[in-house]
Amino acid sequence: MSLFWIAIRQLAEIEEQMATSKKVITREEWEKRLNDIKIRKEDMNKLVMNFLVTEGYVEAAEKFRIESGAEPDIDLATITDRMAVKRAVQCGNVEDAIEKVNDLNPEILDTNPQLFFHLQQQRLIELIRNGKVEEALEFAQEELAPRGEENQSFLEELERTVSLLAFEDVSNCPVGELLDISQRLKTANEVNAAILTSQSHEKDPKLPSLLKMLIWAQNQLDEKAAYPRINDLSNATLEDPAV
Amino acid sequence: MNSSNSNNGESNNGKSSSFDSLNQDLGLYFLELARLGSSKAPTDMEEDEEEAPKELNTINSSGGFLVVAPDKLSVKYPTINLHGHDVGVIQADKPVPVKRLLYYFEIYVKNAGAKGQIAIGFTNEGFKMRRQPGWEVNSCGYHGDDGFLYHGQGKGDAFGPTYTAGDTVGGGINYASQEFFFTKNGALVGTVSGEKEMKSRLFPTIAVHSQNEEVHVNFGQKKFAFDLKEYEAQERLKQQMTIEKIALPPNISYGLVRSYLLHYGYEDTLKSFDLASKSTIPPIYIAQENGFDEQDIVYALNQRKILRQLIRNGKIDAAISKLRDWYPQLVQDDKSATCFLLHCQKFIELVRVGALEEAVKYGRIELAKFFELTNFEYLVQDCVALLAYVRPQESSVGYLLEESQRDLVADTVNAMILSTNPNMKDMQGCLQSYLERLLRQLTACCLERRSANGDQGEAFHLHRVLNSGGNLKC
Numbered sequence: 001m002s003l004f005w006i007a008i009r010q011l012a013e014i015e016e017q018m019a020t021s022k023k024v025i026t027r028e029e030w031e032k033r034l035n036d037i038k039i040r041k042e043d044m045n046k047l048v049m050n051f052l053v054t055e056g057y058v059e060a061a062e063k064f065r066i067e068s069g070a071e072p073d074i075d076l077a078t079i080t081d082r083m084a085v086k087r088a089v090q091c092g093n094v095e096d097a098i099e100k101v102n103d104l105n106p107e108i109l110d111t112n113p114q115l116f117f118h119l120q121q122q123r124l125i126e127l128i129r130n131g132k133v134e135e136a137l138e139f140a141q142e143e144l145a146p147r148g149e150e151n152q153s154f155l156e157e158l159e160r161t162v163s164l165l166a167f168e169d170v171s172n173c174p175v176g177e178l179l180d181i182s183q184r185l186k187t188a189n190e191v192n193a194a195i196l197t198s199q200s201h202e203k204d205p206k207l208p209s210l211l212k213m214l215i216w217a218q219n220q221l222d223e224k225a226a227y228p229r230i231n232d233l234s235n236a237t238l239e240d241p242a243v
Numbered sequence: 244m245n246s247s248n249s250n251n252g253e254s255n256n257g258k259s260s261s262f263d264s265l266n267q268d269l270g271l272y273f274l275e276l277a278r279l280g281s282s283k284a285p286t287d288m289e290e291d292e293e294e295a296p297k298e299l300n301t302i303n304s305s306g307g308f309l310v311v312a313p314d315k316l317s318v319k320y321p322t323i324n325l326h327g328h329d330v331g332v333i334q335a336d337k338p339v340p341v342k343r344l345l346y347y348f349e350i351y352v353k354n355a356g357a358k359g360q361i362a363i364g365f366t367n368e369g370f371k372m373r374r375q376p377g378w379e380v381n382s383c384g385y386h387g388d389d390g391f392l393y394h395g396q397g398k399g400d401a402f403g404p405t406y407t408a409g410d411t412v413g414g415g416i417n418y419a420s421q422e423f424f425f426t427k428n429g430a431l432v433g434t435v436s437g438e439k440e441m442k443s444r445l446f447p448t449i450a451v452h453s454q455n456e457e458v459h460v461n462f463g464q465k466k467f468a469f470d471l472k473e474y475e476a477q478e479r480l481k482q483q484m485t486i487e488k489i490a491l492p493p494n495i496s497y498g499l500v501r502s503y504l505l506h507y508g509y510e511d512t513l514k515s516f517d518l519a520s521k522s523t524i525p526p527i528y529i530a531q532e533n534g535f536d537e538q539d540i541v542y543a544l545n546q547r548k549i550l551r552q553l554i555r556n557g558k559i560d561a562a563i564s565k566l567r568d569w570y571p572q573l574v575q576d577d578k579s580a581t582c583f584l585l586h587c588q589k590f591i592e593l594v595r596v597g598a599l600e601e602a603v604k605y606g607r608i609e610l611a612k613f614f615e616l617t618n619f620e621y622l623v624q625d626c627v628a629l630l631a632y633v634r635p636q637e638s639s640v641g642y643l644l645e646e647s648q649r650d651l652v653a654d655t656v657n658a659m660i661l662s663t664n665p666n667m668k669d670m671q672g673c674l675q676s677y678l679e680r681l682l683r684q685l686t687a688c689c690l691e692r693r694s695a696n697g698d699q700g701e702a703f704h705l706h707r708v709l710n711s712g713g714n715l716k717c
Contacts (some may be wrong), residue, residue: 032689034684034687037687038279040706041650041654042647043706044676044682047709048500048503048504050709051496052516057515059483059516059518059519060512060516062515063509063512064512067511067551068514069646069650091524167655169547181525182315184601185524203494206709207499207500209483209487210708211495213486213490213685214688215489216485216489217685217692220688221688224691224695225691228686229693230684233491234495234499234677236677238684
């Protein structure tokens with residue numbers, strides 16, 4: 001009797017597989033395909049160099065050029081300047097950052113009103129963080145309010161920021177996140193991206209996009225086939241297809 | 244080091260298809276890579292080979308129901324139509340090419356004739372050539388008289404505006420979204436799902452059905468009214484944006500770059516990288532997955548760096564000497580792929596500086612013995628061929644003189660040293676970094692997905708992605 005039920009179950013499984021009609025690719029077959037693919041060493045080096053350069057690892061990029069022969073796609077000298085600006089914002093020295101950006105290229109802030117507003121907003125946040133209430137209010141009224149009048153979303157942001165002053169315990173208030181370091185990092189990334197764009201370079205490294213594409217491609221392929229997946233990107237191990 | 248050169252004749256293409264056996268000569272992997280890098284390797288420019296429609300097909304058209312101009316790019320409906328089975332239909336001479344993101348063509352309505360019953364669309368091979376495209380299964384058509392879209396049956400759906408004399412109407416296929424799209428006078432009219440129809444081989448099709456209708460077709464020999472390039476860019480962007488939304492584990496890129504540097508022995512870069520990461524804001528913490536992995540690759544980092552430097556600078560003798568000191572087992576068997584690659588490189592370096600007599604002497608001593616062995620033959624032949632040219636770098640074997648060849652030898656030595664690590668479990672760890680494995684998986688998935696879609700759409704080429712300035716396509 002139990003053999004009968006085993007057979008029934010197997011038939012049901014086969015029928016289910018046929019209904020979903022998913023192709024099954026064995027590990028052996030998949031590994032053979034992987035080996036047939038040609039990946040050039042120079043292309044991988046280029047990918048790594050692109051990462052180092054976009055993320056601002058100047059010395060590492062310089063050493064990598066010597067050790068691997070890969071050529072950076074930006075002038076390494078410009079990276080140091082860009083990193084100085086980014087770091088200044090990350091440390092809360094916004095005035096310094098603005099000065100540096102203008103030294104680098106005055107057009108960047110001129111052509112980027114949103115970036116400029118966010119930098120000024122960060123300045124305001126730092127003043128509030130340091131308890132300089134009077135200075136903060138003066139700054140908000142003189143520098144930021146005029147921008148707010150030109151642009152509704154700037155005005156809303158300005159009001160949010162100023163509301164920090166209304167709270168004794170800023171860590172618990174609804175706009176407390178503005179004081180978080182993540183806000184500084186957001187602004188820092190924005191200015192980093194603007195500088196890269198002004199240098200006609202892409203603002204994001206290619207590697208993360210390729211990794212996202214891998215996740216996407218696997219998800220897409222899941223609909224059509226059962227095959228060995230890589231689920232943990234950090235160690236790139238193949239997992240046998242679930243059949 | 245056990246070498247399995249006796250299996251040379253039998254192994255499939257000399258490629259190690261499985262990395263499990265510790266006895267396999269790892270060097271053969273790189274030997275095969277070198278062959279792929281030579282000019283004899285097939286290129287992957289398949290998209291250029293696919294033929295595209297250029298003109299109308301006068302052989303299988305509706306015969307007496309329409310008149311085709313001698314240039315095969317325009318048609319007229321000469322008589323009075325009587326019923327639904329005397330449509331003047333004509334297809335293009337070639338089917339729609341599939342190995343790309345989009346395909347598109349246009350018609351210009353010169354004369355709408357008595358009833359303006361013109362259509363543009365796509366039909367399959369063997370379509371009933373007396374019916375409007377869209378009126379039968381496996382076809383689709385945008386009709387000018389009612390502005391309806393027909394796909395697969397006599398009843399259509401409201402789709403867009405009607406069109407008549409003086410209008411330029413276009414029809415296209417989007418393989419990424421598996422849709423048909425139509426345009427009128429440079430503006431997109433709409434899209435419709437074409438998954439069912441796209442399973443067949445489709446032909447661009449036009450049709451006329453009332454007296455004096457005249458239509459001209461444009462397969463790309465003239466500029467289109469519709470900005471196809473812009474549309475293509477927009478569609479790519481859409482796909483890119485979907486992909487960008489995907490979340491990645493934190494610091495994954497950082498970790499992969501780091502393990503890449505470790506794997507290949509780029510010690511100085513790694514040191515700078517680690518130093519810089521300590522002072523980033525916020526500091527990057529790499530979770531030690533298992534200290535085991537890390538230790539394996541830190542193994543012999545300094546030695547691997549030194550050897551890579553020597554080889555990249557062409558100092559092969561010094562490299563071999565150091566290998567004899569540090570890892571005698573790797574250079575013990577003179578017939579191993581590693582030794583072979585080193586000898587070839589020495590030969591190449593001698594040719595590079597013009598010491599041809601010395602090169603010949605060296606070749607006789609060290610390379611001659613490889614002539615009969617299957618896996619090694621091509622490389623020996625190519626190396627020796629260098630001697631035949633006054634300017635070898637411009638010849639078909641000039642690739643041997645490039646930096647990439649030195650780098651390949653350095654990678655071989657690197658892998659061999661990694662393989663001496665007693666903790667190394669499987670050989671794949673010596674041959675491919677995690678980054679490389681991920682890139683291979685990406686390529687394989689894209690290829691399989693495209694194959695499952697009947698080979699439609701663009702193929703993924705890492706090389707093109709890296710050099711395209713950011714437009715990632717899959």
